[in-house]
Amino acid sequence: MALEPQVRYVAEGFLEALGFGVLPWFLMATLRNVFDSHGKTHVSMCLLVFNMALTTLLFRLFIFGGPGIEPMGGIGTGYAQTTASWVTLLLFSILLFRLKPFKDYHLATRFQLPRWIFLLEQLRLGLPMAAAIFCETSLFSIVALLMSEYGTVFLAANQAAISYSTFTYTIPWSISLTATIVVGYEVGARHAKAARQYALLCQVTALSLACFSALATYLFLDPIASLFTTDAETFTHIRVFLIYALCFCFCDALGTPVQGILRGYKDVKSITYIAFITYWVISLPLGYMLSHMTHLGAYGYWLGFIISLAIAAASYNLRLWSHTARQSICQ
Numbered sequence: 001m002a003l004e005p006q007v008r009y010v011a012e013g014f015l016e017a018l019g020f021g022v023l024p025w026f027l028m029a030t031l032r033n034v035f036d037s038h039g040k041t042h043v044s045m046c047l048l049v050f051n052m053a054l055t056t057l058l059f060r061l062f063i064f065g066g067p068g069i070e071p072m073g074g075i076g077t078g079y080a081q082t083t084a085s086w087v088t089l090l091l092f093s094i095l096l097f098r099l100k101p102f103k104d105y106h107l108a109t110r111f112q113l114p115r116w117i118f119l120l121e122q123l124r125l126g127l128p129m130a131a132a133i134f135c136e137t138s139l140f141s142i143v144a145l146l147m148s149e150y151g152t153v154f155l156a157a158n159q160a161a162i163s164y165s166t167f168t169y170t171i172p173w174s175i176s177l178t179a180t181i182v183v184g185y186e187v188g189a190r191h192a193k194a195a196r197q198y199a200l201l202c203q204v205t206a207l208s209l210a211c212f213s214a215l216a217t218y219l220f221l222d223p224i225a226s227l228f229t230t231d232a233e234t235f236t237h238i239r240v241f242l243i244y245a246l247c248f249c250f251c252d253a254l255g256t257p258v259q260g261i262l263r264g265y266k267d268v269k270s271i272t273y274i275a276f277i278t279y280w281v282i283s284l285p286l287g288y289m290l291s292h293m294t295h296l297g298a299y300g301y302w303l304g305f306i307i308s309l310a311i312a313a314a315s316y317n318l319r320l321w322s323h324t325a326r327q328s329i330c331q
Helices: 005-019 022-037 041-064 075-098 116-150 152-188 192-219 221-226 232-264 269-293 299-330
Strands: none
Touching: 005 075, 022 041, 022 075, 022 152, 041 075, 116 152, 116 232, 116 269, 116 299, 152 192, 152 232, 192 221, 192 232, 192 299, 221 232, 232 269, 232 299, 269 299
16 A cells, blocks of 8 residues: 555554454354343443443543553554453453353353364355355455555545444444344244234335435535544545445445345345455446546546445345245245
8 A cells, every 4th residue: 555654554553453352353243142142232232332431431541641651542442442342351251150041051161072064054145144244345455456546645535434434334234233132033933924024024124224324424414524634625525435435324224224124034145255256246346447447536436436326225125025025935
């Protein structure tokens, strides 16, 4: 990446600090899903809110320094996230052995060897899900790398817009996670009608909240952009990127909850195929062409995002429609 020396120094130090936090992130993600699958979502919520609060306090301490701690600047954010992750993992582990129904499993005293049939079932469902998530999340990282050719200002503006889009994405993503649980319960109980009702409820809820989020973003566009920078040039570019993010909201609301619904039906392979084709075969090449062969420049990547997300949302909904249509015929 064509980074300025000071930016490169901070980036390398930040990644080095994050390296110490990879293990707790992996284990914490596993334990969080264990808690959620048992209906203990409120426990996960409390611990993750605590993690956010602790990270914020450590940001202040490590970035600007404190008693006995030298200011680290941007590198300090990496150590803050790593430290908070280790503390949160410890709390997750303590509750795993103290809360019901987990303590009734006697995990510490009745250790059992893994059963390959269950491991293979997990891999059969988990690997396609991992591939789909990788196709989606890695795309934003790749574009951030490609955006570096336009300079530090565009790189910063792009990252600010992605941060805001990630924030708004939490709404459809949380509905998607909920849809997987509630639809999965009804599908397992062979309640096809109830599964369809939950699916429709999740879709309508996500779209309604997306409309509200997009309207709020449009009305407060300048204040939101000003949260990320005081530089006039960077502010202008962030503002434009946020307008593209408005379209993101609708595409995410139409497609992301349906992914959760399809996972509830254990239809995970189709999600992987759609994600790979739309994000890597369509979005990245299209974004590169729009960026280099039109006057859009760096904004071309985001237009490619939006087009691919719209195609993905339509494909997910068509796949879900085929599921419900087959169930109606069977009934």
